[in-house]
Amino acid sequence: MADSLYWADQIADSVIKERGNKKKYTCAAGITPSGTVHIGNFREVITVDLVAKALKSKGKDVRFIYSWDDYDRFRKVPANMPNPTLLKKYLFQPVVDVPDTTNKYKNYAEHLEKEFEKYLPKVGIKPHFIYQSKMYRARKYAEQIKEALLDRRKIAVILNKYRKEPLPEHWYPVGIFCETCNTDETKVIDYDNNYTLTYICRCDNKTKTTNFKKQGNVKLIWRADWPMRWAYENVDFEPGGKDHSTPGGSRTTAVEIVREVWKEEPPVYQMYDFVILKSGGKISSSAGDVVTLSECLDIYLPEIIRFLFTGKPVTEFTIPFDEEVIKVYEDFYETERIYYNVDKLTGQKKKHYDRVYEMSCVGKPSKKIPVQFSFRQAVELINIYKTVGEAQKQIGKDKRAKLILECAKNWLDKYAPEKYKFSVNDKTPKIKLGKGEREAIMELGELLLKKHYTAESLFVEFGNLADKHNIERKNFFEAAYRILVSKENGPRLAPFILAIGKEKAGKLFSKV
Ligand SMILES: [Zn+2]
The missing domain is CATH 1.10.10.770 (Arc Repressor Mutant, subunit A)
Incomplete structure (x- = not known):
């Protein structure tokens, strides 16, 4: 088979070339459930699905993983959820711990996740879902957190290349959810070069410690979390939105970090652009x-x-x-x-x-x-x-x-x-028509009640009637629509009359 020019096939070729010829490839998508998961986010998922489909046509197995970053902090109270006052109390806590104020789901994150997940099979997409909150809380990434912390200066050097203000000298690529108030309004003050971090929180200003091998309240910052997951899941392909794709953006730094800290090559990448909605009038969502x-x-x-x-x-x-x-x-x-x-x-x-x-x-x-x-x-x-x-x-x-x-x-x-939009009238409306128009319409009514028509023969009949009664065709059609739907135009008249039913239309016309 000649090489396909289709973009997903070309990416599949790059995946095989760059990642080596394997039996099975891992393709990944990921979204933070911080607000309604919309059709723009869907582009992330379908881009992966199309590449996965292309790999499968080349005889490869594909593991399609989809990470929900539901251990991200709750940044903003959404406008479309009930009880904003209650939600406000959960700012800076993990989105997975925010209540679902619609009371339909276990929590806010799950609400957003399930409302999206349940529609994916309808479009043929069935990924393996990974919930970051579960992974972090089960301390699955403890070793990776340790590696990132030990290499924190290297990570800072990479990030500083693209920052105006360099990161402070004592900087740690992690966030800690406070064991007292559950927010990440915390600051790391010490690290034992093993598994223990010392921190203070805004809630009580007390010095506390956490062992991330035993407690699941430490997570990597996004720019370190993304490359960490590439290494952890051995990702071969993962796309990213425009916002992550700018020079010096999170894709750039993730590539450098995954090489430097985890000694792995980054997955093949594809930037995807926005989806625009076009409405005639309102799109009320x-x-x-x-x-x-x-x-x-x-x-x-x-x-x-x-x-x-x-x-x-x-x-x-x-x-x-x-x-x-x-x-x-x-x-x-x-x-x-x-x-x-x-x-x-x-x-x-x-x-x-x-x-x-x-x-x-x-x-x-x-x-x-x-x-x-x-x-x-x-x-x-x-x-x-x-x-x-x-x-x-x-x-x-x-x-x-x-x-x-x-x-x-x-x-x-x-x-x-x-x-x-229209409704077919039940009764003949009282309207003013010219003499020729009225006669032509009335005759059409009688013919419809008597004769058999196809859409073609009926269309010919319109012309004959307009000519016979000496009226413009345009006026004939306008009169017919006004009788049928009280509008001056409508669907193509002949098939429309047959769809309404010859008898019903015939009666409406003959009583004009
Ligand atoms: Zn606190």
Whole structure:
């Protein structure tokens, strides 16, 4: 097989080249659950998943680990949680010890973690989760903490290269959660070059000691914690957000620290850019001004969410919530048709589309092309029949089509611009029409009650009627929409009338 040009395949090649030819590779993702885990954070996880998928296509085993840094300090009371007064009392404590004020989960960190974790399998992602609070409290990293403390001057020299103000002479790359107040408002004052640290805390100013081989209240600062985990877990690939990727940023220093302190080579890296949201009007998110994976799953098929993320990680891209949602579905269907050779394409372009499609699928692509049910049509059916159940009766039992109806319903409820929403009138509205218009519409009503039509033959009939009654076609259509939905426009009229039902539309028109 020729080398693929697809970015995840190229990273997989680099992983094998740089990390040596192994049977199994470790790919890692990590997020601090400090606020709602949003779709921008999801890019970290899916970037790893796509590279893991690429490694698997090369016959490699992959261990996909996902670290929750829930032993980070609670820095800020979030705006979207109840009882901020209570939460404020937990500032500077580990996020894992902050209560969940919604009372749904054991603690604040778990709330954020589970609300994200439960949606990952829907998009085909099943990592092995590691909780940093558990690892630190079980003293799993005691030796690594000792190594970092003994090498603290080397770490300080590396960090100082990129700092304006050098670190103080007596500086330690750790934070300690006070045994009295549980905050990390503490200061290390001595180290015995073994496992014991002496510290004071703001809460009582008393001198205390902790043995990090026995007590789990010491953690490495982020810039030392990250390279430590590369070494501890033997990570071969881990991406990082733009904020970690600046020169002198945490990736730069982690590379130097892992070599200096743990004598290991850093994993292959990939920076990923932001995800932008595009709304026609409001994006009202339960999570504040961010959108979550679950909210994207409300309006997009899982394979389409993956599809949106298949572009190069270094490129910013947009997830539309406005009418462009329709186009995203169409773009995905086009890729799908190319993959199944319904639309013909050859050469490198075809290869690229094929790879993007394989990467988009949750699992392996099916043998036959799935039913491509149009999102626009789903929106129309929901407008007409109001519920997913009723709309589904019109289209049969296809599973994906049902999911699209659900997405269309959510989109209409939460994000659709007004022009996409309508209700079919139960009674003929009283409206003013010109003489020719009224006659043309009335005749259309009678014809619908008598004759059989396809969308094509009905469309021809519109033209005939407009000509016969000597009116502009534009006015004919406008009159029809006003009768049906009390608006001047709507979905394409012929299929729309057939979707409403010839009889129902016929009655509305004939009573004009
Ligand atoms: Zn204290």
